[in-house]
Amino acid sequence: MDYFFTEEQEMIRDLCRQIAEERIKPVRAELDEKEEFPREIMKALAQADLFQIIIPEEYGGLGGGCLENCIAVEELSRACCGVSTSYAASFLGAYPMLLFGNEAQKEKYLPLIGSGEKLCAFALTESSSGSDAGSIQTEAKKDGDSYVLNGSKQWITNGGEAGVYTVIAITDRSKGARGATAFIVEADDPGFSIGKKEIKMGIRASATAELIFKDCRIPAERVLGKEGLGFVVAMRTFDKSRPGVGAQAVGVAQGALDEAAAFARVRKQFGKPIITFQAVAHMLADMAVDIEAGRALVYATARYIDSGAKDFSKVSAIAKVFPTDMAMRVTTNAVQVLGGHGYMREYPVEKMMRDAKILQIYEGTNQIQRNVIGQELNKEYGRKK
């Protein structure tokens, strides 16, 4: 179906598709097997200017928005979610700077991220603080013209590979929701180190690691926005980035349908291709329905956000929760359609199923998304007359 992209959006889609086919698909199984970070692919994405997509033109970027981001992420995810997660996480880390950075910070960091010279990462989660983000323990104490950070972050995507991290830390616990601050931390800041690298179920090419802050001293200029805005920075960042997770889901689901439909056409049982059996055809049909619904939802939401909408927490959560739940259904059924073959690592669908699971969990679990939607509905209907 034609979604009436602009020429530039089509160019992004076609280029990502080309890179996915030529550079990602041939190595995705090996990257998954070895849990190897896709450094060469990240380099190719940087050469292709794909890290410039959401960087504003005045910092050397292409000045695109949510939809351009979603298009790129969807096409890359169709080939491998491990790669697309590494790519998308750099934007997740960059959004706090885009939304709350001052001129000096934007001039310093956005060109580095846009050129792909430095990958970025976003650090909020801790071992005791996942959905309960407000309970984070990492502290930042003001000391003269510096802040000193102590604590640790857990399960940070691009941990150890990124050159720049946006970190949320508590600056004044007594202030509750206004007690945290967002900081820019550079990989070579004193007192900053990488801890445990995680072994995962899926997106194994993506690097997931612990960050350790031990008297990590950073200049006060690294504060994003101002003290106390930390949780606001995080929430506004997620509002912008959630459709991107939806796009990952649409991409991986599409990749799964591609494999399942192709297989069902050539696999014969009882003398006929299995796609001619209603049980199988209906599964594929439901997959196609789910994917198109998810895609239309992601694009519509992205366009709405790009139009300059002010209040989009609810629709952003919706654009994350539906596609990610459907991607789990679709990839699981793709394995089912391939039957015994689907279970074998030789075929790509079991990886897609393993990859899809995280999409229901990170950037706010789908339970948290439903909390957000419920709260917004409460507000909305409270306002209606």
Add this chain to the structure above:
Amino acid sequence: MKIAVCIKQVPDTANVKLDPETHTLKREGVESIVNPFDLFALEAALRIKEAAGGEIVAITMGPPQAETVIKDAIGFGVDEGLLLSDRAFAGADTWATTAALAKAIMGLGDVDLVICGKQAVDGDTAQVGPGIAQRLGLPHVAFVKGFREIDNKRLVVERQMDDGYDVVELPLPALITVVREVGEPRPPSLKGKMRAKKYTVPMQGAADLGLDASQVGLAGSFTQVVKVFAPSHSGERRRLEGSEDEMGAQVIDALVDNQVIMLGS
């Protein structure tokens, strides 16, 4: 540094068949692509530009639709392009091809380095690069697989041989042909592709190059393809020694003795 890269539009030979009668490629319905070795040439040029600065011009000789390879080159980050197209160029062998390309390179002025892919996958002669060097009086190294030193006066390159590689220094201006090992071609960039969309490819014909019809195309060709076949590998290898002129004479003698070529008119 000003770099000229010669590129060619070829049929996608991964999917093409050989006509058993005429021994030529069956080109109908086959997609056209940038000659794969020329992608390595473009990548080499881009890496040299990253290291030493400068400007890259991509040149191609072909029918009007060959402008797509120039636009592809702009998409990779090349600065300017040039299409040499003229009915008179048709049927050219490598000698007639080099006539046009060499004139075009002369016309650019102050070119420090000419880069060609090792060979075109449709002709497979590997002659055009050295032929251009000959016409322009440039030193050349073929089968470059890597660069050790790059500056405005000279290059130190690694030249792929059958059993290893040589390290060769050559002064600029010069010409090199490159092989796959020179580097993995980068993808096109979004900014490059956007520029390519708006780019008007300059075109020159025989007259613009100051060539007359007898110097180009079929008329300007010394050779004609009679038969294409894969030769079997013979066992004998001989190593020659002496000055370049002496060794050249020995090669001619060997070719004459083995009745591969005939001297005389």
